[in-house]
Amino acid sequence: MENNIYIIGVGGQGAIRLGQAITNYAxxxxxxxxxxKEIGMAQRGGPVHCEIRIGEVFGSRIPPYSSDTAVVMExxxxxxxxxxxxxGGTVILNRKKVYPMDMMTxxxxxxxxxxxxxxFKKVKSKIIWMEAEKIAAKIGLPVAExxxxxxxxxxxxxxxxxxxxxxxxxxxxxxLDKNIAAFxxxxxxxxxxDK
Amino acid sequence: MKKLLTGNxxxxxxxxxxxxxxxxxxxxxxxxxxxxxxxxxxxxLGIHIEWSVNEKVAFEIAAAAAWAGKRALVTMKxxxxxxxxxxxxxxxxxxxxxxxxxxxxxDPGVSAGMPxxxxxxxxxxxxxxxxxxxxxxxxxDYAKVAFDISEKIGGPVFLRSTTDISHVASDVVLGExxxxxxxxHFERDIVKYTKAGAAxxxxxxxxxxxxxxxxSKIADNYISESGIKIxxxxxxxxxxxxxxxxxxxxxxxxxxxxxxxLKLSWLKIGMVHPLPEERIKKFLxxxxxxxxxxxxxxxxxxxxxxxxxxxxKKIDILGKFDKTLSLIxxxxxxxxxxxLESLLEKKFEVEENYEIIERAKKxxxxxxxxxxxGCPHRGTYFALNKAIxxxxxxxxxxxxxxxxxxxxxxxSKPFESCWTEVAMGASIGLAQGFxxxxxxxxxxxxxxxxxxxxxxxxxxxxxxxxxxxxxVIILDNGWTSMTGFEENPGTIPIKENNNFRVDIKExxxxxxxxxxxxxxPYKSGQSIDIIMKAIEYPGVSVIVSRRECALQAxxxxxxxxxFSIDVAKCTGCQICLNSLAxxxxxxxxxxxxxxxxxxxxxxxxxxxxxxxxCPFGAIEVIKDGK
Numbered sequence: 030m031e032n033n034i035y036i037i038g039v040g041g042q043g044a045i046r047l048g049q050a051i052t053n054y055a056x057x058x059x060x061x062x063x064x065x066k067e068i069g070m071a072q073r074g075g076p077v078h079c080e081i082r083i084g085e086v087f088g089s090r091i092p093p094y095s096s097d098t099a100v101v102m103e104x105x106x107x108x109x110x111x112x113x114x115x116x117g118g119t120v121i122l123n124r125k126k127v128y129p130m131d132m133m134t135x136x137x138x139x140x141x142x143x144x145x146x147x148x149f150k151k152v153k154s155k156i157i158w159m160e161a162e163k164i165a166a167k168i169g170l171p172v173a174e175x176x177x178x179x180x181x182x183x184x185x186x187x188x189x190x191x192x193x194x195x196x197x198x199x200x201x202x203x204x205l206d207k208n209i210a211a212f213x214x215x216x217x218x219x220x221x222x223d224k
Numbered sequence: 225m226k227k228l229l230t231g232n233x234x235x236x237x238x239x240x241x242x243x244x245x246x247x248x249x250x251x252x253x254x255x256x257x258x259x260x261x262x263x264x265x266x267x268x269l270g271i272h273i274e275w276s277v278n279e280k281v282a283f284e285i286a287a288a289a290a291w292a293g294k295r296a297l298v299t300m301k302x303x304x305x306x307x308x309x310x311x312x313x314x315x316x317x318x319x320x321x322x323x324x325x326x327x328x329x330x331d332p333g334v335s336a337g338m339p340x341x342x343x344x345x346x347x348x349x350x351x352x353x354x355x356x357x358x359x360x361x362x363x364x365d366y367a368k369v370a371f372d373i374s375e376k377i378g379g380p381v382f383l384r385s386t387t388d389i390s391h392v393a394s395d396v397v398l399g400e401x402x403x404x405x406x407x408x409h410f411e412r413d414i415v416k417y418t419k420a421g422a423a424x425x426x427x428x429x430x431x432x433x434x435x436x437x438x439x440s441k442i443a444d445n446y447i448s449e450s451g452i453k454i455x456x457x458x459x460x461x462x463x464x465x466x467x468x469x470x471x472x473x474x475x476x477x478x479x480x481x482x483x484x485x486l487k488l489s490w491l492k493i494g495m496v497h498p499l500p501e502e503r504i505k506k507f508l509x510x511x512x513x514x515x516x517x518x519x520x521x522x523x524x525x526x527x528x529x530x531x532x533x534x535x536x537k538k539i540d541i542l543g544k545f546d547k548t549l550s551l552i553x554x555x556x557x558x559x560x561x562x563x564l565e566s567l568l569e570k571k572f573e574v575e576e577n578y579e580i581i582e583r584a585k586k587x588x589x590x591x592x593x594x595x596x597x598g599c600p601h602r603g604t605y606f607a608l609n610k611a612i613x614x615x616x617x618x619x620x621x622x623x624x625x626x627x628x629x630x631x632x633x634x635x636s637k638p639f640e641s642c643w644t645e646v647a648m649g650a651s652i653g654l655a656q657g658f659x660x661x662x663x664x665x666x667x668x669x670x671x672x673x674x675x676x677x678x679x680x681x682x683x684x685x686x687x688x689x690x691x692x693x694x695x696v697i698i699l700d701n702g703w704t705s706m707t708g709f710e711e712n713p714g715t716i717p718i719k720e721n722n723n724f725r726v727d728i729k730e731x732x733x734x735x736x737x738x739x740x741x742x743x744x745p746y747k748s749g750q751s752i753d754i755i756m757k758a759i760e761y762p763g764v765s766v767i768v769s770r771r772e773c774a775l776q777a778x779x780x781x782x783x784x785x786x787f788s789i790d791v792a793k794c795t796g797c798q799i800c801l802n803s804l805a806x807x808x809x810x811x812x813x814x815x816x817x818x819x820x821x822x823x824x825x826x827x828x829x830x831x832x833x834x835x836x837x838c839p840f841g842a843i844e845v846i847k848d849g850k
Contacts, residue, residue: 039591056228056395064228064393069335070593074807087478089392092557094577108584111577129591130637133811134798140587151580 031084032186033091035113038102039127040074043175047100048079050179054188054196055083063089074129076106098185099154100178102161103127105140108148116153119185121219122146123178124160157181157219164218165211170204173211180215184223190216229396231363231389232257235327237396238367239297240269242323243404246289247273248282250678251707252301253336254390255329259299260708275710278648278678279304280311283326287315290324290380291417292408295371299327302341303647307679309346316350316380317428318417319435322406323371324380326352332519333554335387336706337645340552342520347382347497351432353439354382354497355454358474360394365448366494368399373442379435384496386519388472388554399449436498443495444503454494455503459510463488465567466511468504470496470524473517476557480564484572499524504531508539515567516543519555542566594805595633598774598784598829601699602804603745605639606833608668608697610748611755617665623658625651627671627680629706630773631699634670638805642670649679655694656687666759668695673728674704674712681731687764688736695758696766699745700728701773709776716772732766739765746771748836774829784830786847789822793842796820800834800843809834 034051038044045066052064063086066079080091091113099120101107107122114120122145132138149156161177176197183193194209201208229237236258239247249259259273266273276282279300286298300308305328312326328343347354353373355366366383374381419425446454466489469477480486491507493499508514508531516525525543532539542548548566549559565571595602612622619640626632626642627650635642644654651669658667671680676698687694704710711718713726732740739761743751751769758765772782796819801809808828814820824834824843835843 052228052393062228062393062395065388066391066393067335070591075591075593087482088475088557089388089394090476090557092476092479092483092561105587105589108588111584112581129589130594130801130805130807131592132589133801134813136813139589144587148580148584152577 031082031086033096033115034081034182034186035078035091035096035099035110036080036102037076037078037100037106037110039106040070040077042077042102043172044077044102045079047175047179048081050197050200051081051182053200054193055081057196058189058192060084061086065089074127076109078106078109098182100182102175102178104142104145107145108140111148111152114149114152114154118154119157120149120154121157121159121178121181121185122149123174124158125162157185157222159215159218161215164214168207168210168214170207170211173204173208176208176211177215177218180212180217181219183212184216184219225398226395227398228393229360229364230257230391230393231357231360231385232329232391233261233393234360234363234396235367235383235385236261237398238364239325240265241364241399241401242368242371243295243402244297244371245271245294245404245406246286246296247271247299248276248285248296249299250276250279250282250304251704251710252304253707254331254387255299255301255304255327256707256710257390258327260710275704275712277713279307283308284311287311287320287324287380290320290322292410293322293406294408295323295404297325297327301338302328302330302343303338304328305343305346307648309350312346312350312352312380314419316352317419317425317432319379319431320374321378323374325367325370325374325383326380327383327385329390330384330386330520332386333388335391340520342523343382343384344496344523345521351436352380352382352497353377353436353443353495354384355443355494356471356496357383357385357389358471358492358494360389360392360396361450362448362452362494363389364396364399365450365452369446369448369454373439376442377435377438379432381439386472386554397450440495440498440500444500455500456492457503457507458490460487460489464512466490466507466514467517467564467567468493468507468514468524468528469517470494471519473519473555473560476555476560477517479557480561484564486564486568488568493524496524499527501531504528505535508532508535508537511539513540513567514542515548515563516541517549517555517560517563521551592637593633594636594807595630596775597806597808597827598778598831599630600701600745600769600771600774600831601631601634602806603748603751603771603831603833604697604699604769605634605641606804607743607745607748607751607755608641609639610752611759614752615756615759621665622668623655623663623665624668624670625654625658627651627669627675629672629675629704630701631670631672631675638802647679648675649683652680652683652687652696655696656683656690656692659692659694666695668697668759670697670699673698673700673702673714676728677713677726681735684732684737684764684766685735691763693762694764695761696764697755698728698766698768700768700770703773703776705773705775709773729768732768737764737766739763740768741766742768742770744771745769746831746833748833774831778829784849785832785845786830787824787828787832787835787843788846789824790842790844791821793840794821795840796822797840798822799839800837803837804833806834
């Protein structure tokens with residue numbers, strides 16, 4: 030079995046931590062794993078993306094049309110994921126826009142949410158909308174946005190939830206309870222949408 | 225035991241397992257993490273690990289350690305090999321006693337802006353064998369192989385990776401740690417260690433060539449600890465098509481073989497210099513059509529053409545010369561697929577989403593990079609631009625040469641100060657060239673602290689000696705920040721038993737700079753006045769703009785004042801945003817219920833520049849720093 034997960038966002042959203050959590054989980058499950066990360070100018074608000082490949086794979090990067098699940102943490106960045114999503118695969122779209130400096134004063138230049146959605150439909154993705162930051166904020170830890178998305182992804186990818194929780198408990202340095210709550214909330218939200 | 229390691233971490237692990245005793249290097253993407261992984265273990269391992277002042281110094285330290293019998297590793301990015309070349313060519317001639325491994329990481333696809341240089345040329349020109357890494361497991365294995373071969377032949381060995389190997393993590397099987405503790409010993413042998421006279425030099429040249437032949441022989445049948453063959457031939461009976469490949473392309477090539485169920489012969493080359501001539505010739509006997517997969521320049525391809533000529537066989541050779549594949553960028557799955565389709569003269573699948581992806585590419589937004597929140601360089605470039613304006617010069621008539629590292633971000637919006645970026649220390653040399661060419665208006669060089677130590681001092685001395693009228697601004701933030709906050713000689717002492725730092729101001733004084741200033745880039749008013757004075761000075765003037773990297777200061781828990789915007793006073797004019805482009809600023813456009821206004825987010829680190837800029841006094845300190 031091969032499982033390819035593509036994660037994209039911008040600096041500060043915790044995309045790499047999200048990828049690391051999945052990687053740890055898979056490794057502890059005894060799977061073969063490859064983990065690619067592109068950090069670049071993350072400290073300066075630039076795009077961040079990572080790819081996790083689980084199973085018998087050779088290349089470190091996901092070939093076009095091959096990601097089973099894509100997690101789009103920032104909407105406009107999601108456009109870069111279109112080339113990689115597998116027809117029939119799932120994309121988790123986080124309803125979040127981070128404007129670059131020049132768009133703060135001209136938000137109309139930011140791509141339309143509707144069009145992004147249409148494009149994912151055209152490549153035959155199953156779309157799951159999330160408002161991860163809002164969910165995390167309700168728990169009292171807005172930065173746990175990535176944990177909410179990890180929860181949703183864990184449901185979509187049929188990960189062993191309890192096992193993932195065990196892995197998380199050993200690796201989260203701070204605010205463990207809130208992070209776990211964020212994970213559970215994300216999992217349940219995705220589960221609820223599936224019903 | 226298995227562990228998830230990036231290529232660079234695996235090289236560090238391999239070096240430890242090899243019993244390395246001296247490790248040196250200079251930071252540079254994508255090579256930096258080898259030493260970053262090793263440094264915290266320095267005490268426990270009881271070995272010497274250091275960030276040296278530049279690659280050449282790092283190499284010389286490693287070389288002498290290897291001459292004294294130790295196993296030594298030196299690390300750098302491809303640009304660093306240019307810097308070590310002078311010493312390397314001599315050391316290669318002399319050979320070594322303990323293993324000497326030079327790790328170099330190339331960056332095809334440019335993950336960090338610099339030329340896409342192919343370091344394999346250096347293996348040829350310096351007469352040094354080179355192992356090319358194709359997987360994370362190889363990183364660990366070949367680090368050990370490199371030390372082994374280096375000691376067997378008695379000469380240095382290159383270990384080369386690329387970004388797609390160095391920065392990807394994969395499950396890697398760890399090996400046993402060799403316990404080597406050697407006593408340092410070096411015998412005087414001027415025939416070997418000096419270059420006095422033609423006879424000695426030519427004898428050393430012959431020795432070097434012999435070592436190369438020996439390395440090739442050893443490598444061709446070498447099987448690494450976890451069972452990887454350095455050079456490996458696979459012959460597919462019934463196929464007349466073949467692939468010869470080396471390096472990072474392996475993953476995507478194997479992926480394509482599996483995905484499209486391709487049956488063809490292939491030859492994997494792990495030692496790219498010297499090439500396994502006999503093995504390649506034998507391979508060419510079996511195929512009529514061959515595709516060469518190697519990133520960057522067609523080094524292997526050119527040699528394959530020569531070998532085909534030598535065996536007098538007409539073979540279709542596909543690669544870069546016939547433009548099947550590009551010299552530019554790294555090889556994605558798509559490119560390799562295209563190469564294989566050309567080789568087999570058929571399409572594996574049609575690209576169905578072409579139009580959708582084109583549309584998405586059009587919609588993609590650019591995220592221009594600026595300085596980090598609180599970056600002191602923001603203050604320096606802000607003051608520099610203001611000083612130029614106050615002196616009644618137009619922005620497009622004052623040449624500002626930039627240098628490598630974070631300081632080059634001064635070329636971006638909103639500052640758009642720097643005009644050039646060449647190499648470590650080059651800003652100061654270039655500035656002199658512009659003056660001698662006859663540029664009448666002031667010329668200004670900007671450079672970072674680590675870059676100044678690396679290669680900025682000789683051009684400064686040159687400018688002083690030749691009395692050139694220029695201004696040098698050294699943006700001293702105390703860290704080698706761009707590559708991940710490594711220490712340098714000017715870093716605030718962080719190590720135990722070391723409270724010494726080299727003061728750049730004193731260095732400049734010692735070099736003979738007479739017009740010398742130190743400014744605090746967080747204090748704009750003062751800085752602008754001093755920069756104006758320095759520019760007007762008819763000779764070499766140097767300004768050390770000193771303030772610790774904001775990210776490091778935050779990590780070290782240095783608290784600065786907290787700022788906030790008085791929304792009632794804020795007019796939403798965006799002057800602060802447009803002049804500073806600080807990522808901590810959030811603009812709220814006008815709504816039906818409220819006027820437009822700015823907000824300072826909690827990520828603000830308190831540099832205070834915006835307070836200075838706001839014409840309405842809307843920005844104020846809400847909490848003092850300490």
